[in-house]
Amino acid sequence: xxxxSFSFFLKRISKNKFEIILILPLALFVFGFTIxxxxxxxxxxxxxxxxxxxxxxxxxxxxIHHHYFKAALFNTIFITGVGLSLELIFGMxxxxxxxxxxxxxxxxxxxxxxxxxxxxxxSASNMAFIFSTQGxxxxxxxxxxxxxxxxDWRVGAIKxxxxxxxxxxxxxxxxxxxxxxxxxxxxxxxxxxxxxVDGAGRWHRFRHVTLPxxxxxxxxxxxxxxxxxxxxxxxxxxxxxxxxxxxSSYAYFEYIERNNxxxxxxxxxxxxxxxxxxxxxxxxxxxxxxxxG
Amino acid sequence: MKKHNLFLTLLxxxxxxxxxxxxxxxxxxxxxxxxxxxTQHPTFLIHNTTTxxxxxxxxxxxxxxxxxxxxEVATLTALFSLxxxxxxxxxISRLPPRVRYPxxxxxxxxxxxxxxxxxxxxxxxxxxxxxxxxVLGLVIAHMIRILPLxxxxxxxxxxxVPKALEEASSIDGCSRLGTLRRIVIPLAAPGIAVGTIxxxxxxxxxxxxxxxxxxxxxxxxxxxxxxxxxxxxxxxATYATLTAIPVIIITYAMQxxxxxxxxxxxxxx
Numbered sequence: 001x002x003x004x005s006f007s008f009f010l011k012r013i014s015k016n017k018f019e020i021i022l023i024l025p026l027a028l029f030v031f032g033f034t035i036x037x038x039x040x041x042x043x044x045x046x047x048x049x050x051x052x053x054x055x056x057x058x059x060x061x062x063x064i065h066h067h068y069f070k071a072a073l074f075n076t077i078f079i080t081g082v083g084l085s086l087e088l089i090f091g092m093x094x095x096x097x098x099x100x101x102x103x104x105x106x107x108x109x110x111x112x113x114x115x116x117x118x119x120x121x122x123s124a125s126n127m128a129f130i131f132s133t134q135g136x137x138x139x140x141x142x143x144x145x146x147x148x149x150x151x152d153w154r155v156g157a158i159k160x161x162x163x164x165x166x167x168x169x170x171x172x173x174x175x176x177x178x179x180x181x182x183x184x185x186x187x188x189x190x191x192x193x194x195x196x197v198d199g200a201g202r203w204h205r206f207r208h209v210t211l212p213x214x215x216x217x218x219x220x221x222x223x224x225x226x227x228x229x230x231x232x233x234x235x236x237x238x239x240x241x242x243x244x245x246x247x248s249s250y251a252y253f254e255y256i257e258r259n260n261x262x263x264x265x266x267x268x269x270x271x272x273x274x275x276x277x278x279x280x281x282x283x284x285x286x287x288x289x290x291x292x293g
Numbered sequence: 294m295k296k297h298n299l300f301l302t303l304l305x306x307x308x309x310x311x312x313x314x315x316x317x318x319x320x321x322x323x324x325x326x327x328x329x330x331x332t333q334h335p336t337f338l339i340h341n342t343t344t345x346x347x348x349x350x351x352x353x354x355x356x357x358x359x360x361x362x363x364x365e366v367a368t369l370t371a372l373f374s375l376x377x378x379x380x381x382x383x384x385i386s387r388l389p390p391r392v393r394y395p396x397x398x399x400x401x402x403x404x405x406x407x408x409x410x411x412x413x414x415x416x417x418x419x420x421x422x423x424x425x426x427x428v429l430g431l432v433i434a435h436m437i438r439i440l441p442l443x444x445x446x447x448x449x450x451x452x453x454v455p456k457a458l459e460e461a462s463s464i465d466g467c468s469r470l471g472t473l474r475r476i477v478i479p480l481a482a483p484g485i486a487v488g489t490i491x492x493x494x495x496x497x498x499x500x501x502x503x504x505x506x507x508x509x510x511x512x513x514x515x516x517x518x519x520x521x522x523x524x525x526x527x528x529x530a531t532y533a534t535l536t537a538i539p540v541i542i543i544t545y546a547m548q549x550x551x552x553x554x555x556x557x558x559x560x561x562x
Contacts, residue, residue, distance in 0.1 A: 018469050019384040026381030026444065033415070033437050034403050040414040094308060102301060110545070111309045114316060117544030119498030121514040122533040125521050126315035129322060129530070136318055139335050150333075170315060231407050234500050238521055248501075251409040256505070261417055268410030275405055 038272075044265035051262050059266035063254075069267065072250035075161060075236070076274070079246065080229040083165045087225060088218065090169065091176030098177070099184045113178075115171050124238035127167035131239065160244045167235045172228070176221045183217030184210070219286055223279060230275045247271040316537075322530035323347065330526060346531045356516075356535070363497055363513040363536075365428050370435040370496035371489050374443045377436075379485065382447035383477060387456075397448055400441040411437060412505035419506060426510045434502035439495045443488045450484025451477065487550050490543060498540055 013020065044051070048058040063069045098109055115123065130136050131153045138150040153163050187210065195205045233248035245253065247267060255264035322330055326341040350356040385396055415434055416425070424430030454477050462472045478485070500514045507515055513536040520529040 019387065022380035022384035025377045026440065029377060029436065029440060030400070030403065033433060034406065034411060037411045037414040037418075038406050040418075041410045044414065044417075093304075097301065097304060097308075100301065102298070102305070104305070108305050108309060110548070111312050113544065113548065114312050114541070117541035118316060118537050119500075119514060119540055121498070121500040121517050122319070122537045123315065125517055125529050125533050126319045128521060129318055129526060130315060134331065134333065134335060136314075136335060136337070139337070142334070170312070174312075227405050231409075233409065238518065248407060248409045251407070251413065252504075255413055255416075261413060264413055265410070268407050268413060271407045272405075272410055275407070279405070 041265045042269050042272075044262055045269040047262050047265075049260065049262055059263045060270075063263050063266050063270075068245055068253075069250060072245040072247050072267070073270075075244055076230060076232070076247045076271075078161050079165055079168065079232055079236075080226065080278075082161075083168050083229050084222065084225055086165065087169050087173050087176050088221065090173045091180050091221065094173065094177040095180035095184055098181055112174050115174050118171070120171060120234045121238065123167065123171045124235045127163065127170070127235070128239050131163045131167075154240060154243055160240050164232075164236050164239055164244065167239060168229070168232060171235075172225060176225060179217050179221045179224075180214060183214045187213050215286070222282065226278060226282070227275055230271065230278065247274070319530050319533050319537075322526055323534045325527070327527070346527045350528065350531055350535075356532075359511050359513050359516045359532075360535075362428065362510055366431045366435065366512065367493045367496040369428065369432045370439060371493040373432060374436055374439050374492045375485070375489055378440055378443040378447055378488065379478070380473075382444045383451050383473065385444070386448045386451035386454075393448075397445065400444055403441050404438075408438065408501045409505075412502050415502070416505045425506055426508045430506055431503060431512070432496075434506055435496040435499055437502070438499070439492045442495065443492050446488040446491065447481070447484060450481045450488070453484075454480045487547065490547060494540055494543055498536065 043054065045059055046055045046057070047053055048056045049062050094112060098105065098112070118126075132138075133150050133152050133154075137153075138147070141147045142150070151159075153159050191209050191213075192205055195209050200208065231248055232246055233252070236244050236246045237249045237252065242253065248271065251264045251267035251271070254260050254267060321339055323346055324342045324344065325339070326343050329336050329340055385393055388396070412434070415437070419425050419430050419434075422430075424433070458476055458480070459472050462476045463469070467475065498514060499512075500518070503512050503515050504518065511519060513532060516532045517529055517536060520532060
């Protein structure tokens, strides 16, 4: 039995030799430089704080009692939750604007796509200029008379997090907009006419025609953006540094500054688990057919 | 109707200003005198311009080493990614759907892994292999994030090349490799070009792997990071503008390819 299936397997291979040769470099690279390192990082996280003690949970035990780690965990979840919701709302508003026909629409679309042409590290430094105490936002608020004394955006529990959320929104709302716009353009205009005839107002048409038909696109935007939001790195690192750690920058500080690869690996592994849990919970809630189909 | 139009116009202007202003301030700082920026009340319009920051990075020749390293790494990353992704994604596109979809989805989900989790063991290994601070090391690291993206784009491209053309070519006596070279790749050339450019951009602006794998030989994004940590706004803004210029130009040149599917992989926050 096993011999039969083995020879069948060999026949399969020789029949598809050409394809296998073509695919081999790609497969080797992905296994060697993506899957391999991930497994290595997970194994390292069980080696203890100083390494070589496999298997032990010492690194995990160390970081979960580290107040810095708790802050990173909270900040990551806050930025992901608040950021994703706001990006979806604003992405939807922008997509709805662009679905209209108006004078200067082409220019508006081009302007909205500007952030896609700005490297993340550059947008991080730009936002640092804006949210500095002597920065442009404080000056704007002062000139329109909302504040007398400049606000220090780096202190407090929520303020620095909100600056990071705004920075992330600036960079990625255009992407959410593009995804939702693709969805809006796929909706048959006759459906709106039909709803209008049935007496549905603007809001009802949006709520009962647009939203249900956009669901697969919303799912796509949420999954793609959700993964990236959990992994957010440059923006908090540049804008707030050690004041506002997130999971990625926590792993970075542990390795680069505290020179401890093993606790860094534990932080990265926890982040991976968070992403997997979030995606599985979400996909379970909305059903997988929307992603694969 | 009138009222609706006014509201729309105001929204358009509001969002327009919001999107442009960070980039405007960056360029403004890079050509501003300190007295316009380091004051209690920075100015919004450009008053006292100077080219001294731009002149400084060029006259001290400080800019060339990072610029050349970024250029080398991005170009090699694009070429190597192409060399691996073109044959690989062609083969994937010719697999039966029940194998192909899980494979493509699997490639996509490698993006789920935190980059700090991959960069850490890569950095630990590269120290051992002497690849830290090298162009080759960074090229390999950049391919980790760029290969899946390019493969994703190319599989979609190769799927549009009709199989009948290949069959006709093989009946005419062309070998499989010859068919690939003479028929498939020329037909897929536009998609391959798009993939190459995205690969180049993705490497040019990459920060995470670069910061893990660099000690002294910085790339342009690291130069931005270096100066913002030193608190020098003017050089930060100058390097930031320099880093962004090619990305802005190429992004607008490729506007029609900015489709949701491609961008899904290309943009990261």
